[in-house]
Amino acid sequence: MIQVAALGSGSSGNSLLVRSDKTTLLIDCGFTMKETIARLHHLGLAPSDLDAILISHEHGDHMKGVGPMSRKFGLPVWCTHGTYHRARDNRFSSVRLFHAHEPFIIGDMEVDPFPTPHDAAEPCQFVFSVNDVRFANVTDLGACTPHVREKLAGIHGLVVECNYDNEMLRKGPYPPSLQARIRSDYGHLGNDQAGELLQELDHPELQFILLGHLSEQNNSDALALATMQAHVEDRHERISVLAQHCCSQWFDVVCSVAAEALEPA
Template identity: 50%
Template sequence: MIRFASLGSGSAGNALLVESGATCLMLDCGFGLRETVARLHRLERQPADLAGILVTHEHGDHLGGVFRLARKYALPLWMTHGTWAASREAEAGLDLRLIDSHRSLTIGELEVLPFPVPHDAREPVQYVFSDTLRRLGVLTDIGEVTPHVRDVLSGCDGLVLECNHDAGMLARSTYPASLKRRIAGRYGHLENSVAAGLLRQIDCSRLQHIVAAHLSERNNQPGLAVGAIAQALGCAESWVGVATPDSGFAWRVLQ
């Protein structure tokens, strides 16, 4: 059985918890130390419960709180060499474990498979978590869906999927043209219809949960993201979850 919950998801900060048995991992931490502890408490967890922290890439909304949390509570850190190099952090006081972006690793009761994604970072990855029976795929901060991404995510039992922006809202926004190009480009973020298109291209027959994540507060609306996903899956909109910036989402279970 896999359990997963979000501390918050958006441009202000991201953190996800994934559990199996006695193993609880945090994926990214873009919140300050006090805020992270408070959000863990909301999910009935504390830093001492964590087996460690996995990192996707070096952007502040994913990495900003990682090093302080890891040092204070002596937590192992897993990230790619490129992410580590781009972080410009001193290694002192860290239990750092560099990973291969194509090789799975076992942490406690979870098998963790990193996979590379196109994004404007040094060596970004996303992850699939498995307890040998169930698979949870996490895909945020990706500009373009690749064949490898489709292969890795096909057949998952749960998905946390980026629905960052709506193309029309982004085009009409007051963002500078350069920022609009970055967000919508092949190293930016997934648009609602592109996320929905991914779901049409992979095996979703085992899906128990899907959560739209990393929604832009300025260039998207939850209803637009949920509608796109529900149409792609042919399901009721009420079945599609949304990770919010303030409260993420509560525990969900893959059985």
């Protein structure tokens, strides 16, 4: 089993917990150390429970607390070479550099990174596997490349970016240049793009879909949820929106046999 919870997800800060029986990983840390510790506590964890921090890319909403957390609690940080060298604060307790096409192991969890098109130095996202259970996090990408689709095929749990609604972005306060950057192939996924991706990926063993990285200016929970539900024929209860200013609940990703055992008779 893999358990997943978000400390928060949105344009102001992103951080995700992924844990198995023996390993607990913090994926990105876009909040201050003080706020991160408080949110970990809310989810029943302390910094000492973490085995490592993984960084998807160097933008502040994903990296604000990484350096302080690593130095204060001796946490190793895993990131690509490009992310490490472009990071504003890369004074980590220890660093493990990886290539975005090469899986690696932390504890009992396999981490399979894959490159994503985003306006950062060497961004990536991750598929996490324990035995036959697979969970994927995919945010901060402007387009769903064939390689991204290949990596996400057959996953059992998913966090997917729903950054903006097209009309809200068009009519909102952002200048045309910023709107163009967000819509570009190196920007962010909008609701419609995420819905099309989900429609392609959906299968009976996909147990939950978490919508993340929503813009507070250019999207709403209701719009993101409605768009994604329109692309999924049934089991809408699987879809949840991750909040910016509070933690989510824990979500369990289980193997297909266990999932069938949990189905009501």
